[in-house]
Amino acid sequence: MRVRILHHGSCFDGASSAGLFARFFRECVAQGPAEVAFTPMDHKEAGPPIPPDFLDGDVNACVDFRYTSDPRLHWWFDHHASTFQSAADEAHFRADRSGQKFYNPSAKSCTRFLARTVAEKFGFDVSSLQELLAWAEIIDGALFESAAQAVELREPALRLMTWVEANRDRALSERFIADLVSKPLAEIAASPYVAEPLVGLLNQHQKNVEAIRRLARLEQGVVFTDLSQEPITSANKFIVYYLYPEARYAVTVLSPGKRMKVSVGSNPWPTLPRAHDIAKLCERYGGGGHPAVGAISLAKGEVDRARQIAAELVAILRT
Numbered sequence: 001m002r003v004r005i006l007h008h009g010s011c012f013d014g015a016s017s018a019g020l021f022a023r024f025f026r027e028c029v030a031q032g033p034a035e036v037a038f039t040p041m042d043h044k045e046a047g048p049p050i051p052p053d054f055l056d057g058d059v060n061a062c063v064d065f066r067y068t069s070d071p072r073l074h075w076w077f078d079h080h081a082s083t084f085q086s087a088a089d090e091a092h093f094r095a096d097r098s099g100q101k102f103y104n105p106s107a108k109s110c111t112r113f114l115a116r117t118v119a120e121k122f123g124f125d126v127s128s129l130q131e132l133l134a135w136a137e138i139i140d141g142a143l144f145e146s147a148a149q150a151v152e153l154r155e156p157a158l159r160l161m162t163w164v165e166a167n168r169d170r171a172l173s174e175r176f177i178a179d180l181v182s183k184p185l186a187e188i189a190a191s192p193y194v195a196e197p198l199v200g201l202l203n204q205h206q207k208n209v210e211a212i213r214r215l216a217r218l219e220q221g222v223v224f225t226d227l228s229q230e231p232i233t234s235a236n237k238f239i240v241y242y243l244y245p246e247a248r249y250a251v252t253v254l255s256p257g258k259r260m261k262v263s264v265g266s267n268p269w270p271t272l273p274r275a276h277d278i279a280k281l282c283e284r285y286g287g288g289g290h291p292a293v294g295a296i297s298l299a300k301g302e303v304d305r306a307r308q309i310a311a312e313l314v315a316i317l318r319t
């Protein structure tokens, strides 16, 4: 029997959920040997979230990623608020009576939601997976104990998070998924296939910290950082609060690859609580997000427009 598992790609929670589902399926569902194959998925702006030819197994599962009403989807677990692309898809899920599709938008991680669900409903033994479940919850729920923990990346789990977010090698991704549900996290972080590329990744991360230290400006509780002229395509979003613990909000202009981005966030460890809905602020400029964090995407050349929007947001957030 061939089992296809689609999972959120380049994501610690997505990889953990995929590994967990594979183990659950082998231990609690499969009658004979199961050949498992994985497909990492990316959020796209248009088109079907799951191309129909991706559902090519005898059994198809999708974890930590969007719903599809395609009848060849047999198992599904997700927690994303934006999981349904249409009201029809949501109605299709609500009417499902398979007992194999599960959704909880208040779950912090898909990993722990999946683990608890299959433990309760199918008797899957999760006792050996407690370390993984706890870290998936911290990482996907941004429940870090401090900005220092989120930026210094000392714990093995946070190094694995950094590695998986950068990895684009499918074979290594599958090895990582299998390791997550069979080895202690420290042992995986010490494996050469993770440890060697991590040296370069942590170096770049340190350069990002230095660039942000040089360019970030804090005024009236808002940190503004213009990274549009820096060779930085992505940066850990907690660096600004690590450098400026007293900040309440952060507005950053970034030039990731083929576009410009204005990202807006609020300090998860605030001295003064958040008083703005950031998703609503971003929507005014064609962006979106969550109440605590959001972003606006612009075309590559729109540096001036990005700076103008950032300046307006900084002015609003200071009040």
Ligand SMILES: [Mn+2]
Binding pocket: 008, 013, 014, 064, 079, 109, 110, 140
């Ligand atoms: Mn997730």
